[in-house]
Amino acid sequence: MKALRGAASLRNLREQGLWKLLAADKAPVVVALLRSLLYDSDKALTSSVLHERLGRELDELRASGEDMPQSASAYVAEWVRQGWLSRRRLAAGASEEEYELSVESADAIRFLETILKPRSTATESRLALVMQQISRLAAETDANPQTRVAALLEERKRLDREIAAVESGAVGTLTDNRALERAREIISLADELTGDFRRVRDDFDKLNRGLRQSLLENEGNRGEVLDALFAGVDVIGESDAGRTFSAFWRLLTDPEQSESLFEALDAVTNRPFARHLDARERKFLLNLTAVLMDEGSGVHDVLQNFARSLKSFVQSREFQEHRRLHSLLKDATQQALVAKEQVRANQSLGFELLLTSSRIRSVSQWVMEDPAERVADTSMPEAAPSEMLAAADGDDEVQRGRAPRPRRADDHEVLRRPSRALPVGVCVWPPWPARSAAREN
Template sequence: MRALLQEHPAWVLLRSRNAAAAVVLLERHLGAARRRLPVEQLADRIDDDIPELRRAGFELPYSGWFYVSEWIDEGVLVRRRAAPATSDTATETVELSDGALVALRFVARLGRPHPAVTPSRLGAVLDGLHALADEADPDPEARLESLLEQRAALDARIERARRGDSAPLPPEAAAERAREVLALAGDIPADLARVRTELERTDRELRRRLLESDGSRDTFLDDIYRGVDHLAESEAGRGLVAFRDLLRQAEHRAQDDVGRVLDSVHLAPPEASALRRLLPTLQDAADELTDTMTALRRALQRMVRSGELPAERALRRLLGEAQDAALAAAADVPAGTEMRLTLRLGDVAPRSPGGFVPHNPGGEDAEAPEAAPAAAPRPVSLTALRAMARDSEIDVDELRGHVNDVVDGAGRATVASVLAAHPATQGAASVVGLLTLAEEHGTTTGGTEDVSWRSSRGVARRAVLPQHQFEERVP
């Protein structure tokens, strides 16, 4: 229970210092049918709302980015990446976690409490209890007797309806029953969020099982290769499939029922709007979860069929060895100890264009288009490759040679003297590289100096920089 208190997102949110403001902001921007927003957009909207909440007395000293990051770290928000249809770049979005949905639902019930006991609710409980007792009774004679009683009651209702003696529910009772339906439906988004969390947990377990296997062609690996859907066979997957099938079977009847309720029952505008959006929201959520499960299944198959599984196992083993070494050294190496490991700038290892694998957006199930005739191989110049590398990286080796050349001749050098002796072949990038070397290996004089160079287009440039002096060769 202590771990649940400290780790469950619902309790973390409700116990936070600014819980009331957080509930208002999350419900306003991610509640109802909105569900998901890009991270930047959510942070900007919260920034717009913070002044209003401060005037209301809430202490919110930070910006929207701080609160969004904190909610992500605490598990209140779930961060996902989605590729928009109009762009090639992925967009990072956030949505409420299942725990956050539980917390918001709990607060909503506190703000709109229902009567403690209503006849309709008590009747639903008693009817459910009676149906459970009948269906669980092992005696077939007792079950038959119960069904005959139900048929007799239904025949009596039909006869009263034919005589015109049956009356509809009173308006207040009908409205109360509609609110109870909405209250029950309000718990479904949290249930679906838990299904998604469980599907992702199952996917991680399947991947871990693949990576921890010894590489032999066991039954589990063969199942994945053949396309067996272990996600759909999990408890969460079976629940999702049953939910989707039930929703599809009852779709048309439920739409008609919603229309009849709206025509005959007087509801407040927010309640009528929630009832009208009920089916589309559930259908969208079911479709999205189905797409998620399909994408996870395809990713598992791609992982096995691509032949990259041995490399993934090797990487996992190396990471485990590195973690073990770090844990072994933790007792002797204090936290914050400087690790003298550097990466040299300009070290570019060009790869062959044949090493790039085109991405198939349709996954393994899509039919690949006919391959175009392969073009004749063209010779690749090493000089051209080096020129391409220089366009994206600062040539530190060249700059180091220029500095050492001036130091060997004059005994000392500055950035200005190096540029006077050797032109900046990469324009401003050469100046930045020299200044970086000066800060690392030179000595500051406390003064400034004028430096000049020509850009890659031949335009004269000039700047005033802090003066550093090289007194020995740069290693």
């Protein structure tokens, strides 16, 4: 039975995004693209930036021989459909949506990193962390005052011995290897922490959708619906993820604690052992406070918008309209199920439905017309000067008395010709032969 339950659980897991990503035909290429675009540096990108960067990456992959036949937009749409990318809620005033890694994709990338860069087994830092947490858990759950006082007195003696040693000049520090090991353990834990808060934000989104659905299906009055709404908020707040977020947010927004964390991170990154960290690890430590604040703010904003939007949804007529539409759809579905037993799917009903000739399009397909795209080309190309224009310029100089024009042989030839009518639309230019004849007469 244990194997049967385990197999059922794994089958369900196989349908989720994490397993699908690792089992995809082009998993190495897809994971590498997701990691370079939305994991190593940027955590979220706008639609235009993501498509532009992904297009460049695809061109490089195709040049190296990889078979990537689709466009950047097609791959983004496919990854969203598979659950590997998620769209962020469009913020007020935002012109385009943003994309980020889903929780499943981030977990898959972290899992692969542990395989590519395996940590040393049974490290001292991990053992020390476990021992410290167990000791702290035992002390904070002890309800006996005598043992609590004895533990505190022992801790005070230890601190007194350490202070005396430092005052005497005996300052002990960790070796570079041990310090580097602990720093990487901290980075690993903090990286997982950011993923945890994304999961909390996804849980709030699911709760929002679930409560909206329950509001439509609940036939009670508004007071009952509001009571259920606030009860739902308390339930998520008391969950493990909710308590973790509440404690995190209180700690992070405490000015004293946040300043202490910032100073400690600055001191750690300036220690000599920190030079052995790679560029990504150093950047992660330097931006840890900002990253945690950004992730926490995102979860906090989702929770606030969640409460405000549901209140407005319940108190407005939009709530009633949605409920009425839901009731109509429910009744139509029930009638269709009854008619299914009486009417075959291919049976002719003898009824002709006239469809509208109007073309229905999404508003997102409309494009504003830019008059600058249809500006006519008013430029004029420069042509080489002709001999006739040069001759005309010479006659102008002669008429102004600046220089005598020498008689040419073709002048006499023109004068000896009998006059004749020219065809319509034909003119002689330049007219200087006639003027020359007039001057000779």
